Amino acid sequence: MKAQTWQNWGGNVKARPSKFKKPKTIEKLRSHLSKAAKKGQVARVVGSGHSWTRLCKTDDLLLSLDNLAGIESINKESGIVSVYAGTKLKDFNAALFENGLAMENLGDIDVQSLAGAISTGTHGTGISFGNLGTQVTELTLMKADGEILVCSETENHDIFKAAQVSLGALGVILKYKVKCLPAYKLHFIEKKESVEDCLDNLYEHIYSNRNFEFYWFPYTDVTQLKISNTTEQEVKDNSMVNYVVNDVLLENVLFGGMARMAKYVSMANKAVAKISGAAVSEGEKVNWSHKVYATPRWVKFNEMEYNIPLANFKEAFLEIKSVFEDKQFKVHFPTENRFVKGDDIYLSPAYQRDSAYIAAHVFKGKEYRSYFDTLSAIFKNHQGRPHWGKMHFLSGEELRELYPKWDDFQQIRTMLDPQGMFLNPYLRKLFLVDKKVKTQVPVS
Numbered sequence: 197m198k199a200q201t202w203q204n205w206g207g208n209v210k211a212r213p214s215k216f217k218k219p220k221t222i223e224k225l226r227s228h229l230s231k232a233a234k235k236g237q238v239a240r241v242v243g244s245g246h247s248w249t250r251l252c253k254t255d256d257l258l259l260s261l262d263n264l265a266g267i268e269s270i271n272k273e274s275g276i277v278s279v280y281a282g283t284k285l286k287d288f289n290a291a292l293f294e295n296g297l298a299m300e301n302l303g304d305i306d307v308q309s310l311a312g313a314i315s316t317g318t319h320g321t322g323i324s325f326g327n328l329g330t331q332v333t334e335l336t337l338m339k340a341d342g343e344i345l346v347c348s349e350t351e352n353h354d355i356f357k358a359a360q361v362s363l364g365a366l367g368v369i370l371k372y373k374v375k376c377l378p379a380y381k382l383h384f385i386e387k388k389e390s391v392e393d394c395l396d397n398l399y400e401h402i403y404s405n406r407n408f409e410f411y412w413f414p415y416t417d418v419t420q421l422k423i424s425n426t427t428e429q430e431v432k433d434n435s436m437v438n439y440v441v442n443d444v445l446l447e448n449v450l451f452g453g454m455a456r457m458a459k460y461v462s463m464a465n466k467a468v469a470k471i472s473g474a475a476v477s478e479g480e481k482v483n484w485s486h487k488v489y490a491t492p493r494w495v496k497f498n499e500m501e502y503n504i505p506l507a508n509f510k511e512a513f514l515e516i517k518s519v520f521e522d523k524q525f526k527v528h529f530p531t532e533n534r535f536v537k538g539d540d541i542y543l544s545p546a547y548q549r550d551s552a553y554i555a556a557h558v559f560k561g562k563e564y565r566s567y568f569d570t571l572s573a574i575f576k577n578h579q580g581r582p583h584w585g586k587m588h589f590l591s592g593e594e595l596r597e598l599y600p601k602w603d604d605f606q607q608i609r610t611m612l613d614p615q616g617m618f619l620n621p622y623l624r625k626l627f628l629v630d631k632k633v634k635t636q637v638p639v640s
Contacts, residue, residue: 202258204245206498207560213258220263225368226342232257233340238620241364243312244284246305247585248499250622251316251363259368261311267291268371275376276333281311281369289486297376298485301325301407306490311369316585317361317544319553320489321409321534323402326546329360330539334373337366340617344370358608360541363584365623366612382488383427385480386420391517394419395510402535411530413473414520415466420476424488433481469528497529500568501555501583502575503545506535509552512578516554516571525567529557542601545581553583592628
């Protein structure tokens with residue numbers, strides 16, 4: 197494939213790699229890496245481009261695994277499914293459903309590749325569930341020298357813990373084994389609740405429901421709760437009507453039009469936020485899980501999301517609400533608040549702590565830095581760790597202080613890729629590769 201300009205979904209990152217390849221076989225992938233290594237080039241892998249960071253940007257070799265996709269095998273008794281890393285989440289879930297299976301949890305977007313979503317710590321919501329990487333029982337990756345490693349809890353354990361959220365820095369992930377559940381239906385409810393009631397009932401909402409999240413609309417006292425629980429009820433989802441009215445007209449067309457107006461009329465931001473809060477949809481439906489989790493995203497925006505300890509959530513949320521009144525940000529997108537289980541993955545933002553995620557959005561083309569900087573300061577005071585696929589402005593030194601296994605990850609990365617072929621300038625700076633860093637904790 198000839199060199200071409202690549203850009204991410206948000207449009208804030210662009211690259212013109214000298215080569216953009218979509219290998220159809222493992223051997224062809226190995227050949228591309230070998231040629232890049234001989235030339236001393238950087239190789240990065242891109243999925244659907246749903247990251248706002250410069251993770252995939254390179255002037256050298258950009259690889260897509262779109263042709264290394266699909267399910268390899270299914271064990272219906274164990275629920276273990278072997279799937280190629282280039283598979284899109286949407287396609288994976290459709291194929292699982294055809295075989296009577298489903299992922300145990302999912303985020304609210306399903307257009308990403310498995311490798312891209314898992315490697316950046318993508319998550320859904322539900323305090324009994326971790327990020328997508330916690331559903332992986334085994335992964336296969338190709339090192340810079342072409343060697344293939346199989347990693348799991350029992351085989352190459354330390355590499356497995358590093359590779360579950362790896363930012364593409366350890367090698368090219370070829371396939372995963374994912375622990376799936378028998379297909380299940382969800383009873384989904386969305387409703388309004390005041391901020392005070394939402395916070396008063398927060399832990400009940402979190403712990404008494406399978407999946408719970410809420411949106412808060414700036415400059416209002418309105419939250420929109422989104423609650424899902426498993427059910428044996430018959431499917432009851434006027435899907436086309438709901439899709440057209442809520443997902444298309446309200447959440448994309450109408451909201452998109454108001455967002456464009458607020459981009460040019462600064463005084464309209466507060467009005468749009470209040471109109472959006474007043475227009476919050478309420479209702480319910482019953483459908484299969486993969487048809488409930490994900491929603492379309494037509495309105496483009498810039499996003500920052502941080503993970504904080506669950507115990508710190510209420511205080512941090514109230515600080516954010518207060519700062520809106522003080523700063524009068526020209527922002528009308530709601531904040532998204534989700535809750536996940538802690539894990540033991542080295543670079544997972546939820547490492548060793550049950551967590552809350554708070555996401556902030558700004559309409560594409562509008563100034564966002566002052567808003568994001570203000571929220572970043574709040575998150576920093578609450579032990580915040582940024583989502584790897586979304587905007588943040590932390591240095592490598594700051595990040596290293598936030599992750600107990602940071603140095604373990606770097607040792608593993610150096611062992612697997614001693615020449616740094618998978619490190620673009622963004623990752624070299626993030627990982628402090630050009631600085632001498634004393635290792636604090638040895639790899640077990």
